[in-house]
Amino acid sequence: MTQENDDLTIQIEDVSRWTPHEDQHGQGILLHTTRGDIHTIVHSNPDSDYRTNKAIVFVWGARGGFDGPAGGIYGRLAEELKYEVTSIRIDYRLPNVIAECVLDTMAALSFLSATGHADVALVGHSFGGAVVIAAAPFSPMVKAVAALSSQTYGASNAGAVSPRPLLLAHGGADTRLPPSCSEQIYEWANEPKEIVIYPGAEHGLVECEDELHDMLRRWLVDKLSEADSAT
Numbered sequence: 001m002t003q004e005n006d007d008l009t010i011q012i013e014d015v016s017r018w019t020p021h022e023d024q025h026g027q028g029i030l031l032h033t034t035r036g037d038i039h040t041i042v043h044s045n046p047d048s049d050y051r052t053n054k055a056i057v058f059v060w061g062a063r064g065g066f067d068g069p070a071g072g073i074y075g076r077l078a079e080e081l082k083y084e085v086t087s088i089r090i091d092y093r094l095p096n097v098i099a100e101c102v103l104d105t106m107a108a109l110s111f112l113s114a115t116g117h118a119d120v121a122l123v124g125h126s127f128g129g130a131v132v133i134a135a136a137p138f139s140p141m142v143k144a145v146a147a148l149s150s151q152t153y154g155a156s157n158a159g160a161v162s163p164r165p166l167l168l169a170h171g172g173a174d175t176r177l178p179p180s181c182s183e184q185i186y187e188w189a190n191e192p193k194e195i196v197i198y199p200g201a202e203h204g205l206v207e208c209e210d211e212l213h214d215m216l217r218r219w220l221v222d223k224l225s226e227a228d229s230a231t
Contacts, residue, residue, distance in 0.1 A: 010035050010103040025079050031107055036093045038104050043078035043087040054224040055086040055117040057108045061126035064095035069125045070209040098154045105135040119143045119227040121220050130154030136161045143227035149203050152181045162190035165223050171201030
């Protein structure tokens with residue numbers, strides 16, 4: 001399984017199990033690649049007779065990790081949706097190196113392809129927002145992209161996400177990356193695109209946790225269902 005990003009390549013050589021911390025739901029899957037090991041947590045239907053071709057890749061900020069913003073929204077969504085959508089949460093090999101983190105995302109897409117998935121949504125927060133925007137144009141598997149509290153650095157190719165739908169969500173009181181970052185990305189992007197600003201919410205989006213959860217869950221299910229119907 002190989003994915004390329006300009007002159008960079010990554011190939012999965014083997015896959016093994018690892019044990020996540022006890023507070024993490026999901027199955028630890030270690031992707032052994034030509035650029036190093038990628039720790040991931042996969043959430044899928046425990047009924048092996050049921051297969052879905054839909055999946056979500058979740059990536060976090062510049063420090064890496066699995067949980068995501070809003071009090072660990074990634075793990076919650078992945079568990080809630082596992083009976084209809086497979087999810088893979090990625091901890092970067094080299095956090096804060098955008099090209100390498102894009103390659104980690106591409107490796108996850110290769111893993112999903114090899115396990116029978118075809119329609120994938122990418123979700124990233126902060127630094128991860130730029131990662132998923134940068135990664136999306138490199139794979140026809142990607143059918144939707146959601147960037148939460150995204151930085152602009154690395155996201156200037158947002159126009160190339162189209163014709164995939166792009167969702168931008170940001171806290172109106174974010175002082176680390178102001179909402180103008182998502183507004184700038186929105187200007188760069190082509191249709192279909194939408195932006196949601198949560199007044200009073202800061203960078204971690206804890207203040208709008210419930211609203212974000214409901215909106216993002218609905219948006220992901222809708223966009224993956226539309227992609228499945230089109231396929």
